[in-house]
Amino acid sequence: HHPDRSTVWVGPKGHQVPIGPDTFTFIAGPCAVETPTQTLEAAEMARAAGATLLRGGAFKPRTSPYAFQGLGVRGLEILADVRETTGLPVVTEVVDARDVAVVAEYADMLQIGTRNMANFGLLQAAGEAGKPVLLKRGMTATIEEWLMAAEYVAQRGNLDVVLCERGIRTFEPRTRNTLDISAVPIVQSTSHLPVIVDPSHAGGRRDLVLPLSRAAMGAGADGVIVDVHPDPEHALCDGPQALFGADLRALAQAVRQLPPVL
Numbered sequence: 221h222h223p224d225r226s227t228v229w230v231g232p233k234g235h236q237v238p239i240g241p242d243t244f245t246f247i248a249g250p251c252a253v254e255t256p257t258q259t260l261e262a263a264e265m266a267r268a269a270g271a272t273l274l275r276g277g278a279f280k281p282r283t284s285p286y287a288f289q290g291l292g293v294r295g296l297e298i299l300a301d302v303r304e305t306t307g308l309p310v311v312t313e314v315v316d317a318r319d320v321a322v323v324a325e326y327a328d329m330l331q332i333g334t335r336n337m338a339n340f341g342l343l344q345a346a347g348e349a350g351k352p353v354l355l356k357r358g359m360t361a362t363i364e365e366w367l368m369a370a371e372y373v374a375q376r377g378n379l380d381v382v383l384c385e386r387g388i389r390t391f392e393p394r395t396r397n398t399l400d401i402s403a404v405p406i407v408q409s410t411s412h413l414p415v416i417v418d419p420s421h422a423g424g425r426r427d428l429v430l431p432l433s434r435a436a437m438g439a440g441a442d443g444v445i446v447d448v449h450p451d452p453e454h455a456l457c458d459g460p461q462a463l464f465g466a467d468l469r470a471l472a473q474a475v476r477q478l479p480p481v482l
């Protein structure tokens with residue numbers, strides 16, 4: 221029913237950011253919201269590098285229950301304050317269907333993470349929240365299962381879904397997950413939805429973010445979403461993959477050198 225590829229618009233009217241075939245959207249921010257200062261500094265780094273959307277987790281889906289779980293609603297308030305200061309619309313994760321309403325109240329875009337891609341109740345709730353959805357691929361999901369997860373959102377009346385390839389689990393231990401770059405053109409030939417790449421959570425390593433971003437651009441992705449932190453060595457979550465300012469600037473330069481979309 222959708223012969224042309226779609227563009228999803230994120231943010232308040234008049235300041236909407238497109239994600240889709242005619243542009244390459246650069247999203248950056250901290251893995252987790254830790255403090256107002258840390259979030260603002262990360263957002264300023266992102267904005268200075270040319271990012272047009274701010275990422276940041278307030279509800280963190282951690283593998284260990286003993287790891288930092290995020291600041292919850294306080295984190296959402298910080299994100300909203302930082303949006304006010306920087307003008308960057310916010311994408312943040314929701315991990316529980318019971319939190320969809322509050323996350324949608326603060327965020328411009330709801331993220332559904334890899335661990336929840338097949339949480340159908342959450343997908344349906346997100347589909348009714350009235351905000352665009354960033355749907356990450358489950359780390360053990362096939363492309364078909366991922367597209368069907370998007371249908372759960374769409375079926376509730378929300379077609380503003382952006383897919384995000386963030387790596388899948390393979391036998392290779394040198395990276396956290398293996399970025400399945402072939403998913404980008406496959407999704408684009410199968411679905412009208414935009415598809416972006418998360419090189420930070422795929423590799424789990426800062427040194428891979430630039431090469432994997434280049435791969436995403438080469439494969440025709442509609443954008444990248446990357447982690448940046450003002451002090452990665454002391455980050456409460458996923459410090460080893462967070463970019464320093466200089467890394468982010470190198471990435472921004474690569475994004476700017478992208479040839480025009482044909």
Ligand code: PEP
Nearest residue numbers: 277333334335356386421
């Ligand atoms: C994230 O983007 O903060 C995150 C936890 O990503 P993923 O769900 O891909 O692991």
